[in-house]
Amino acid sequence: MAGLLSRLKKVEPVEQGEGELNPFGHASRAALLGSLENSDLGWFWASDAGGRIVYLSEPAARRIGKPSEEIVGLTITEIFAPLDDNDTPTNERPLKFQLAARNAIRPVTVQLGIGEHPGWWEIAGVPQIDEEGNFNGYHGIARDVSEEHESKRNAEKLSRYDSLTGLSNRHRTSKLLETTLTAFKASKRSCAIMLIDLDRFKQVNDTMGHPAGDELLKQVAGRLRRILGEDVEIGRIGGDEFKVIMPDEEDRGVLGDLAQRTIQMISQPYSVNGMRAVIGCSIGVAIAPFDGIESDELIKAADLALYAAKGGGRGQFRFYSSDLKDQAGYRHQIESDLRDAIAKDELEMHFQPIVDAKTHEVACVEALMRWNHHERGMISPADFIPVAEEVGIIREMGEWALNNVCQTIVNWPGAVTAAVNVSAVQFSSEDFVEIVRRALQKSGVNPERIELEITESVFVGDMERALRVFAELKELGVQLSLDDFGTGYSSLSYLRDAPFDKIKIDQSFVRGCTAPDNRNDAIIAAVVGLAGALGMKTVAEGVETKDELEAVTQQGATLLQGMLFSRAIPGEEILDRLERGELEFKPLGPAKYRSDRRTQFRKIGLIHGDDRYNVFLRNLSKTGAKVEGLLDVPVGTDIVLDLGGGQLAVATVRRSEGFSQGVEFETHLINDGANGLCTRHRVSPYQLEAAGKPLRSLNDEAVAVYTGAARTSPKAFVEVEIGRR
Ligand code: C2E
Ligand code: MG
Ligand code: MG
Numbered sequence: 001m002a003g004l005l006s007r008l009k010k011v012e013p014v015e016q017g018e019g020e021l022n023p024f025g026h027a028s029r030a031a032l033l034g035s036l037e038n039s040d041l042g043w044f045w046a047s048d049a050g051g052r053i054v055y056l057s058e059p060a061a062r063r064i065g066k067p068s069e070e071i072v073g074l075t076i077t078e079i080f081a082p083l084d085d086n087d088t089p090t091n092e093r094p095l096k097f098q099l100a101a102r103n104a105i106r107p108v109t110v111q112l113g114i115g116e117h118p119g120w121w122e123i124a125g126v127p128q129i130d131e132e133g134n135f136n137g138y139h140g141i142a143r144d145v146s147e148e149h150e151s152k153r154n155a156e157k158l159s160r161y162d163s164l165t166g167l168s169n170r171h172r173t174s175k176l177l178e179t180t181l182t183a184f185k186a187s188k189r190s191c192a193i194m195l196i197d198l199d200r201f202k203q204v205n206d207t208m209g210h211p212a213g214d215e216l217l218k219q220v221a222g223r224l225r226r227i228l229g230e231d232v233e234i235g236r237i238g239g240d241e242f243k244v245i246m247p248d249e250e251d252r253g254v255l256g257d258l259a260q261r262t263i264q265m266i267s268q269p270y271s272v273n274g275m276r277a278v279i280g281c282s283i284g285v286a287i288a289p290f291d292g293i294e295s296d297e298l299i300k301a302a303d304l305a306l307y308a309a310k311g312g313g314r315g316q317f318r319f320y321s322s323d324l325k326d327q328a329g330y331r332h333q334i335e336s337d338l339r340d341a342i343a344k345d346e347l348e349m350h351f352q353p354i355v356d357a358k359t360h361e362v363a364c365v366e367a368l369m370r371w372n373h374h375e376r377g378m379i380s381p382a383d384f385i386p387v388a389e390e391v392g393i394i395r396e397m398g399e400w401a402l403n404n405v406c407q408t409i410v411n412w413p414g415a416v417t418a419a420v421n422v423s424a425v426q427f428s429s430e431d432f433v434e435i436v437r438r439a440l441q442k443s444g445v446n447p448e449r450i451e452l453e454i455t456e457s458v459f460v461g462d463m464e465r466a467l468r469v470f471a472e473l474k475e476l477g478v479q480l481s482l483d484d485f486g487t488g489y490s491s492l493s494y495l496r497d498a499p500f501d502k503i504k505i506d507q508s509f510v511r512g513c514t515a516p517d518n519r520n521d522a523i524i525a526a527v528v529g530l531a532g533a534l535g536m537k538t539v540a541e542g543v544e545t546k547d548e549l550e551a552v553t554q555q556g557a558t559l560l561q562g563m564l565f566s567r568a569i570p571g572e573e574i575l576d577r578l579e580r581g582e583l584e585f586k587p588l589g590p591a592k593y594r595s596d597r598r599t600q601f602r603k604i605g606l607i608h609g610d611d612r613y614n615v616f617l618r619n620l621s622k623t624g625a626k627v628e629g630l631l632d633v634p635v636g637t638d639i640v641l642d643l644g645g646g647q648l649a650v651a652t653v654r655r656s657e658g659f660s661q662g663v664e665f666e667t668h669l670i671n672d673g674a675n676g677l678c679t680r681h682r683v684s685p686y687q688l689e690a691a692g693k694p695l696r697s698l699n700d701e702a703v704a705v706y707t708g709a710a711r712t713s714p715k716a717f718v719e720v721e722i723g724r725r
Contacts, residue, residue, distance in 0.1 A: 040144065045125070048137040051075045051099060063144060064115040074114070076138075080123060081113035095123075102127050102135050109145060120149040162236040164214055165221035173235025173243050177295045180247060181288055188686045190250035192287045194259065195302045196224070198240035198266070199280035199314040200460050203428065207462035212272045216279070219272070223265050228258070243302075250287050252319055253670040253680045259283045259317035260673075267315065278460050282309040283317035285673075289685045290646060291320040304328050309673070311386060317673040321645055334387050337373065341384075342400055346372050349404045350568035351418070353585050354539055354561040357553050361583040364417045364451065366561065367405045368568040369397070389425045398426040399435050406443035406450060408571045413578050419451040419481060424458045433472045440476060447477030453504065455483045459494050467497060474499050481539070485527065495534060503531045505557065507542025512593050514547040521551055528556040546591045564589040605642030606630065611715045612642070620677055624651070624664040631718040633661050646682035659720045 037044060043057035052075050061068035064079075071079065076099060098105050105125040112119040125140025160172040168176070177193065184191050198220065205213035217240070224234050224242060233245040249255060266281040284306025292298035301320040307328055309318040318324070341347055351365035371379040388394040401420055409418045426432060440447050452473065458466050470480060481502040482495070486509055495503075505527050513520035524540065531538045540552035543562030552560065565585040577583070606615045606627060615629035625641065633639075637653040641663070649669065655662035669677040 042141045042143045044140070045123070045142055046137060046139045047076055047125075049135055051077065051137075053079065054137065057142075060142060063119070064112060065117065066115060071114075077113075079112070079114055080110035080121065105138065105140060109149060119144060119146045121145060165218055165236050167221050167224075167242070168233060168235035170235065170237040173233065173237055173245070174295065174299075176233055176235075177243075177245055177298070180245060181293070181295050181298065184247070184288065185293060188289075188684070189248055190288060190290075190684070191298075192246040192249040192255055192285060193298055193302050194244040194246070194255070194262075195284045195299075195306045196242040196244065196262065196266075197282050197284075197306055197310065199282055199310070200424075200457065201240040201279050203424070203457075203460050204272075204277050204279060207428065207460075207465065208272065208275060208277065212275070212277070215272050216270055216277055219270050220266060220279075224262070227262050227265050250290070250682075251680050252285075252287075252672070252678055255285050255287070256317065256319070256671055256673055259285060263315055263317065276463070280315045282306060282314050284309055284320065285317060286320040290682050293685070307331070311383075312674060313382075313386070319672055319678065321672075331383075331387065333376075334379065334384055335391055338371075338384055338387055338391065339393060341371055341373075342396060344374070346374065347397070347400060348372055349401065349408065349571065351408075351571055351574050352561060352568035353566045353574070354419070354559050355565050355585050357540075357557055357560050360560075360565070360585055360587070362416055362574075362577075362585060363559060364419055365409075365574060366419045366453070366568070367401065367421070369401060369421075370568075385423065389423055394423045394425050395429050395435075398423060399439070402436060402439040403442065406439045406445045409449060410443045410445040412575055414583075415449070416574075416578065417449045417451055417479065419453050421453045421483065424455060424460070427454060427458045427466075427469065433469060433476070436473065436478065437476055440478075448479065451479040451481050451502070453481045453483040456485070456487070456494075463494065466494075470498055484541075486523065492530070495530070500534075500536055502537045502539055502559070503527060504539040504541050504561075505552075507562075510540050510542050510548055510552060510562070511544070514551050514593060521555060524552060524555045524557065532556070545589055545593045546587060548593060549587055604644065607640040607642060607648075608637065608716060611717075613715070613717065613719050615719075617641075617643075618660070620669070622665075622668045622670070622677060624654070624662060625649075626660065626662050628660045629720060630661065631659050631720055632656065633717055639663065643679065646685070646688075647679040648683055649679050 033044075036042060037057045038059055040059070043060035044055065045053060045057070045060070046055040048054050053072050056068055056071050058068060061071055064071065077096060080095060095105070095108055095110055098108070104127060105123065107122050107124045109120055109122050112121065121142050122145045123140055123142040125138035128136040128139055130136055160169060161167065162169045177191075180191055201213070201216070204216060217236075220242075221234070221236065224244075228234060228244055232247075235243045235245075237243045246255075262283060263281055266279065270277045270279070284302045284304070286292060286298050286301035286305055288298050291301040304324040305318040305320040308324050309316045311327070311331055312318065348370045349367050350370050351367055353362040354364040354366060355361060356363050369381045369385070371381070371384055373379050385394070388397050405418050405420050409416070422432075436452070440450065473480060479501040480499060481504055482498075482500045483504050484506045485503045487506045505524055509520045509523050509527075511520075512518055513524060528538050537558040538556075539559040539561055540557040541561050543549050543552060543560050543564045545564060548562075549560070549564055564587045602617050603614055604617045604627070606613045606629075613630055615627045617625060618628050619626040627641070633653050633656050635653055635656050639651055639653065641649045641651055643649060650666040651663040652666070653661050654664045667680065670680055672678040
């Protein structure tokens with residue numbers, strides 16, 4: 001192209017005098033230009049000083065789809081629009097600038113701005129300057145590069161989009177976040193990101209095959225698009241991990257609702273190649289500039305939030321907060337120490353009695369693993385079992401559990417059975433049945449005295465295999481219980497097909513079942529009825545109070561388990577009771593369930609006028625709080641509670657008694673995804689920066705905004721010392 005251009009330049013200005021030697025001859029030069037113009041190799045155009053087209057090769061006009069008379073008179077920029085924003089930004093200087101400067105137009109790709117069909121041309125031109133130095137317009141050439149442009153665009157699209165789901169890929173997503181945050185920092189705008197990680201996707205992929213996994217990911221992408229809308233950027237940044245960028249969003253009420261809805265939608269069953277698949281997802285949310293200003297900070301914050309959401313039992317969302325860092329450290333330590341726990345003999349089995357609903361005599365014990373960590377003491381299985389599943393040592397631990405339980409109860413008198421929890425990961429391993437068989441054989445225990453507690457999540461993926469394994473286990477003679485019923489993806493169809501002996505109704509249904517306007521008692525009654533019809537027993541888990549005991553007994557549960565009877569205790573204690581024939585466990589505990597038990601006791605800031613006081617937060621609800629520590633604050637006083645992390649809640653004192661005040665919030669708090677509450681909005685680090693605090697130092701500390709100016713008058717209220725009660 002450039003070569004052609006220079007030749008045009010050379011050829012045109014030279015007047016060929018008659019008789020002068022010309023290698024082509026006059027006629028042949030015209031013919032050459034003519035044939036060139038008629039080919040699609042290149043066309044000619046010329047403009048006047050005002051940028052209006054005065055000449056365009058006929059074939060070029062035909063390509064545009066307009067007669068050349070209609071094109072003549074239009075300006076260059078009318079015919080050739082600059083590339084639109086979605087197109088590759090080029091390094092070329094935009095056409096408009098080149099024209100305005102009357103510079104030579106270097107080959108530049110432009111988009112046709114007129115005509116019926118889209119098209120991309122490459123044009124170039126040289127300014128025409130006469131002897132007096134006047135600019136008379138351009139002479140130029142053009143050619144159609146639509147095909148090259150399209151294929152280049154496709155290649156770029158491929159490198160920016162995930163070919164499986166059509167979402168942005170990791171590269172594009174992180175670039176976009178970086179440019180967005182850089183731009184927003186200057187304009188002090190906020191931006192939220194959501195990291196979404198699928199739960200149990202690997203299980204589906206492993207049991208149903210990779211093509212099914214791919215299909216599932218496509219459907220997940222479709223659902224995300226529908227829930228989150230077209231306006232946000234959704235990227236797939238790993239196998240089963242997605243990142244969502246939401247500019248100008250900082251309202252944690254909106255974000256929490258969106259996260260909750262996303263979890264619900266993603267957890268609905270999928271139909272993949274004619275099979276049913278169920279997965280879930282966990283979500284971590286971080287918001288700039290509160291949780292991070294640069295993109296790597298913000299991603300780290302969202303990652304920690306996601307990590308906490310997964311650690312919290314999956315199917316949850318979390319907002320980032322600075323204390324997550326400590327929790328992450330704790331989890332890392334669990335992760336590294338867990339590998340040695342078996343070797344160091346730090347695991348123990350405790351046994352919780354499950355009593356007959358009529359006689360309150362122990363019928364069964366549930367084996368619950370305890371980790372006696374050399375530094376930290378007892379660690380809850382709720383903390384370490386998910387980690388063991390993730391780092392892949394759950395099989396080893398599960399085998400240890402089976403052997404331990406079989407060997408323990410083989411010596412127990414009577415017919416008390418023992419239930420062992422089986423993780424879905426353990427269940428899915430090929431040699432699971434074999435491990436059970438070996439544990440039974442080695443100990444010589446009667447298989448009927450062993451129960452395996454299995455959760456609904458084993459039905460994820462390959463249902464046929466699950467049924468086969470159940471049959472093999474029944475063949476061995478062990479009993480099967482369905483644990484935590486109602487918390488997973490309850491489908492009644494697998495209850496019909498699977499040979500369970502017991503259904504354990506999850507504690508969440510038992511808890512508070514006696515509270516007014518609570519429908520849990522109806523659910524319990526329905527499950528009991530269903531189990532009875534299928535010939536299965538029911539266990540009510542987590543019975544803590546006398547009124548819960550009365551309710552679940554009335555609904556007809558056959559067996560009961562909970563703190564009201566006994567927590568999990570060492571095997572020797574159970575053996576001791578069995579040997580003495582003391583089978584009955586008396587219900588000992590509170591009479592009633594209290595929903596307001598979640599009292600708090602933490603130090604927060606209370607701001608009144610120019611003063612900041614330290615007070616204790618006693619109770620926190622969406623609408624208000626009870627604080628202690630200030631003497632005789634009048635009812636009606638307007639205050640601000642500093643709940644930490646930039647969370648300021650404007651409130652009014654409604655009740656006041658000595659050093660204790662009940663306050664009502666101006667704006668309700670919202671759910672923080674972790675059974676806690678938080679403010680919708682936070683004080684922006686930009687506001688604090690304006691108030692003289694450096695932006696960078698703010699992410700870690702609980703923000704103490706009003707530090708109090710130099711005092712001239714005494715504080716309005718008297719602070720009193722309050723100890724932890
Ligand atoms: P799970 O199988 O549902 O076990 C019942 C849990 O409820 C136990 O928690 C038990 O201590 C607790 N619990 C019993 N009664 C009450 C009550 O009245 N109130 C309350 N609030 N809680 C009660 P724990 O021991 O912390 O175990 C938690 C979970 O860890 C278990 O839930 C089980 O899923 C898992 N787990 C425990 N041991 C093992 C094990 O050996 N292998 C596997 N794979 N998982 C285990
Ligand atoms: Mg259990
Ligand atoms: Mg349970």
